[in-house]
Amino acid sequence: MIYLKLFYEFFKIGLFAVGGGMATLPFLQRLGESTGWFDQMLITDMVAISESTPGPIGINMATYVGYNVAGFWGGFAATMGEVMPCVVLVILFSKFLNKLSGNKYLDFAFYGMRPAVTGLIAAAAVSVMQVAVFNTELFKQTGVITDLADPKKIIYFVIVFWAIKKFKKHPITYIAASAVIGLIFMF
Amino acid sequence: MLPILRREIVEKEKWLSEEDVMDFYAIGQSMPGIIAVNVGGFIGYQRKKEAGAVAAALGVVSPCLIIITIIAACLSNFQDNVYVRHALSAVSVCVCALILDSIISMWKKGVKDIFGFVLFAIMLVAMTFTEISPVLLVVLSAVGGIIYKSLQGLFAKNDKEKGGKQK
Numbered sequence: 001m002i003y004l005k006l007f008y009e010f011f012k013i014g015l016f017a018v019g020g021g022m023a024t025l026p027f028l029q030r031l032g033e034s035t036g037w038f039d040q041m042l043i044t045d046m047v048a049i050s051e052s053t054p055g056p057i058g059i060n061m062a063t064y065v066g067y068n069v070a071g072f073w074g075g076f077a078a079t080m081g082e083v084m085p086c087v088v089l090v091i092l093f094s095k096f097l098n099k100l101s102g103n104k105y106l107d108f109a110f111y112g113m114r115p116a117v118t119g120l121i122a123a124a125a126v127s128v129m130q131v132a133v134f135n136t137e138l139f140k141q142t143g144v145i146t147d148l149a150d151p152k153k154i155i156y157f158v159i160v161f162w163a164i165k166k167f168k169k170h171p172i173t174y175i176a177a178s179a180v181i182g183l184i185f186m187f
Numbered sequence: 188m189l190p191i192l193r194r195e196i197v198e199k200e201k202w203l204s205e206e207d208v209m210d211f212y213a214i215g216q217s218m219p220g221i222i223a224v225n226v227g228g229f230i231g232y233q234r235k236k237e238a239g240a241v242a243a244a245l246g247v248v249s250p251c252l253i254i255i256t257i258i259a260a261c262l263s264n265f266q267d268n269v270y271v272r273h274a275l276s277a278v279s280v281c282v283c284a285l286i287l288d289s290i291i292s293m294w295k296k297g298v299k300d301i302f303g304f305v306l307f308a309i310m311l312v313a314m315t316f317t318e319i320s321p322v323l324l325v326v327l328s329a330v331g332g333i334i335y336k337s338l339q340g341l342f343a344k345n346d347k348e349k350g351g352k353q354k
Contacts, residue, residue, distance in 0.1 A: 012322055030314075048278045059248050060254075063259075086228060091237055108332045109333055111335075112306060113325055114298075115297045115304070116310045121286070121290055122307070126315060164284055175278055181277050
């Protein structure tokens with residue numbers, strides 16, 4: 001049953017996504033690949049929407065993916081699945097808080113997980129870029145270098161990245177501006 | 188999230204002190220799961236035990252469920268519209284830049300030495316070129332961190348003692 005499967009998959013994501021924000025991204029990308037529930041294009045839409053709306057990004061992404069896979073109840077199942085391990089862990093931690101806070105093995109585990117998760121997100125970013133900025137599929141078929149990338153998109157990528165670094169505004173600013181630019185320049 | 192927590196929980200409801208909220212925020216960040224849900228859960232547990240934690244977690248996710256469902260429903264009706272596609276394809280370039288930006292800030296926080304760099308590189312390669320589940324990769328990196336740090340501590344402490352269990 002699709003709802004149970006969604007719940008289970010997002011339960012795993014909630015349990016193993018460490019570091020907040022984009023941490024669920026590599027899991028979602030792999031989920032799309034292994035189940036065929038959604039393609040890479042949905043991932044960029046998902047990040048855009050999750051960044052532009054209030055609420056934790058990880059939860060927004062779960063709801064969005066779940067909705068696209070199986071409608072409202074799909075979104076509900078995915079969201080609940082992702083929240084469940086958080087609630088269980090929080091309750092366990094609260095009961096044993098004195099023993100666990102500042103536990104050195106927990107710190108050691110995070111010492112390994114933080115750079116690892118960064119690497120996983122970087123890998124997810126590479127495959128998202130292959131769809132959003134480059135067109136590696138077309139390039140593989142034709143072998144023509146001009147098919148690999150649309151110069152417009154590469155230039156735009158550099159400009160947006162520079163703007164993010166320079167102005168440090170909320171992501172919704174850049175996303176909204178990009179939508180307008182996409183319409184004007186026919187991306 | 189912190190400014191809102193401070194205003195609502197500390198100043199308005201007077202449920203917890205500011206120090207408590209900061210502590211929960213710190214723990215919520217350094218455990219698995221969605222940070223905002225974790226922090227909400229801790230605060231809920233302080234008030235009403237298990238039921239409080241569940242209520243707080245549901246409170247955090249409810250707005251997301253409603254807002255995202257509405258947006259996703261609207262978007263799926265317009266997805267094939269040519270103008271929407273133009274807009275979204277520029278947005279997806281922007282999203283790549285945003286992801287890159289958050290990778291850089293995670294890098295600054297997480298990759299602190301050669302061990303971190305090696306783990307980063309291994310994960311990047313494993314995720315890109317193999318089918319290994321990211322769940323397994325995260326678990327392995329946690330175990331790796333524990334072993335590496337424990338060995339480091341062992342070597343620092345037992346410099347004199349020779350032999351012993353080293354690996």
